[in-house]
Amino acid sequence: MDPETSSGSLPYGPAAGRPVPEAEPELVQSWRSQGGELVELLSEVRRRFGGIAAFRLGPARTVLVTDPQAVQHILARHPERYVKRSHRARVLIGDGLLAATGTAWQRQRRVLQSQFTGTGMRRYEHRITEAARTTAGRWGGYARTGQSLDVGREMRRFALDAIWRSLTGHPLDDGTERELTAVNAVAAALPTLPTDVTDARDAVAADLARIDAVAQHAIEAARSGPAGPDGPGLLHVLIDAATERPEYTDRLIRDELVTLLAAGHETTATTLTWLYLLLDRHPAAREQALAAGGEGSAQRRQAIQALVHETLRLYPSAWILPRQATADDILAGYTVEAGTDILICPYLTHRDPELWPGPEHFDPQRFRAPDGRPAHPGAYFPFGIGPRACLGLQFALRESTVLLEHLLPVHTLAFHSTPTKAVYGLTVRPDGPTPATLGPPRT
Numbered sequence: 169m170d171p172e173t174s175s176g177s178l179p180y181g182p183a184a185g186r187p188v189p190e191a192e193p194e195l196v197q198s199w200r201s202q203g204g205e206l207v208e209l210l211s212e213v214r215r216r217f218g219g220i221a222a223f224r225l226g227p228a229r230t231v232l233v234t235d236p237q238a239v240q241h242i243l244a245r246h247p248e249r250y251v252k253r254s255h256r257a258r259v260l261i262g263d264g265l266l267a268a269t270g271t272a273w274q275r276q277r278r279v280l281q282s283q284f285t286g287t288g289m290r291r292y293e294h295r296i297t298e299a300a301r302t303t304a305g306r307w308g309g310y311a312r313t314g315q316s317l318d319v320g321r322e323m324r325r326f327a328l329d330a331i332w333r334s335l336t337g338h339p340l341d342d343g344t345e346r347e348l349t350a351v352n353a354v355a356a357a358l359p360t361l362p363t364d365v366t367d368a369r370d371a372v373a374a375d376l377a378r379i380d381a382v383a384q385h386a387i388e389a390a391r392s393g394p395a396g397p398d399g400p401g402l403l404h405v406l407i408d409a410a411t412e413r414p415e416y417t418d419r420l421i422r423d424e425l426v427t428l429l430a431a432g433h434e435t436t437a438t439t440l441t442w443l444y445l446l447l448d449r450h451p452a453a454r455e456q457a458l459a460a461g462g463e464g465s466a467q468r469r470q471a472i473q474a475l476v477h478e479t480l481r482l483y484p485s486a487w488i489l490p491r492q493a494t495a496d497d498i499l500a501g502y503t504v505e506a507g508t509d510i511l512i513c514p515y516l517t518h519r520d521p522e523l524w525p526g527p528e529h530f531d532p533q534r535f536r537a538p539d540g541r542p543a544h545p546g547a548y549f550p551f552g553i554g555p556r557a558c559l560g561l562q563f564a565l566r567e568s569t570v571l572l573e574h575l576l577p578v579h580t581l582a583f584h585s586t587p588t589k590a591v592y593g594l595t596v597r598p599d600g601p602t603p604a605t606l607g608p609p610r611t
């Protein structure tokens with residue numbers, strides 16, 4: 169029985185909740201007049217009204233949720249009461265897993281799930297390592313010649329190569345990489361596109377055509393040609409699913425392919441870029457991670473993973489998770505009516521000083537010391553929690569760790585300039601280029 173919502177067998181009727189505290193309209197007006205970022209408004213609403221608080225951008229109310237128990241209630245305990253709304257990203261990913269709902273989502277998740285856990289992941293480890301080696305080889309060249317590089321672009325290239333190899337069994341070639349910049353272009357444009365899906369698709373028609381051409385070519389190659397050097401990939405799993413499940417039309421296979429490309433590279437790439445920017449400010453963290461153990465040791469791997477987790481604490485790339493209440497509910501003692509828009513914000517939960525002492529400070533030891541971090545699952549959730557948590561969690565951690573194991577011991581990096589702000593779009597990413605030069609390689 170759920171003590172938050174049930175009155176047990178006593179005849180008192182359903183438990184009554186308190187109204188969610190709501191920010192006064194003046195607060196929103198003042199934020200608007202200053203042209204602030206959404207994160208600034210959310211931060212102020214949280215500071216003044218706590219971990220469950222409402223505000224209005226228009227006539228409808230949005231409830232901001234940062235309290236760990238409420239996060240767990242929505243995402244993990246009662247996900248059926250809080251669903252994803254019609255997803256903006258549908259313009260790009262159609263009916264792909266990230267946007268799908270109901271029984272379609274269940275079926276689609278079942279098809280892909282086994283590839284991303286335990287033994288399923290083993291098939292992709294070699295491909296991830298090859299992508300890391302390719303990047304390390306390129307960096308070796310930059311270091312020898314003194315040529316500068318853009319860290320953000322390098323990380324995108326690596327993450328795209330890792331997922332492309334896992335999908336198709338082939339390394340990413342320059343032509344495909346160029347065409348797939350259209351995925352980033354559409355993703356970046358999503359927040360500003362018209363709300364009507366047809367109008368939105370028209371606005372980015374040229375980029376969508378480039379993406380569709382790459383997808384069609386990859387699907388045809390996977391269907392007719394031999395598997396790549398690493399054997400069949402995720403795309404083959406989707407094509408095989410079509411033999412038993414008629415809903416796997418070419419359109420749905422395209423949507424899943426684009427979903428895995430989009431969800432599976434920008435997130436990892438921005439995390440790795442933030443990590444390098446943070447190491448620039450905290451060079452001792454790199455030394456500590458490398459000193460934790462020798463090459464290939466479990467201790468070094470854990471220390472590198474702690475760098476990744478601390479980066480994801482400060483910059484969880486999916487920084488807001490929108491939901492909509494499907495039924496009246498009592499959320500941590502507050503009344504939430506059916507139809508209410510909810511914004512869960514890991515970015516703010518991860519910076520709550522009551523959960524994370526000195527929250528703005530980059531300290532990877534939080535993820536190494538026994539009591540270094542709060543144990544509540546709703547206190548740290550860069551990959552979400554519950555049934556709709558990130559499908560690619562293990563993939564993302566693995567690729568990040570393997571790449572850093574290749575790069576960190578060999579190269580130091582000097583940024584020519586660093587972005588001074590973050591962009592809070594679909595993901596939170598550095599605002600601007602990240603040019604750098606590598607120090608001489610260490611042998």
Ligand code: HEM
Nearest residue numbers: 266431432435436439486489550551552556558559560564
């Ligand atoms: C650091 C990297 C990553 C982060 C921070 C991240 C974060 C997330 C989060 C927070 C969600 C849940 C969204 C919600 O509940 O509204 C999610 C979902 C998802 N992610 Fe990731 N992700 C990352 C990497 C990846 C990778 C590498 C892949 C694929 C290889 C991937 C594929 C997906 C998919 C398919 C979903 C939708 C799952 C579903 O709805 O059933 N992600 N991700």
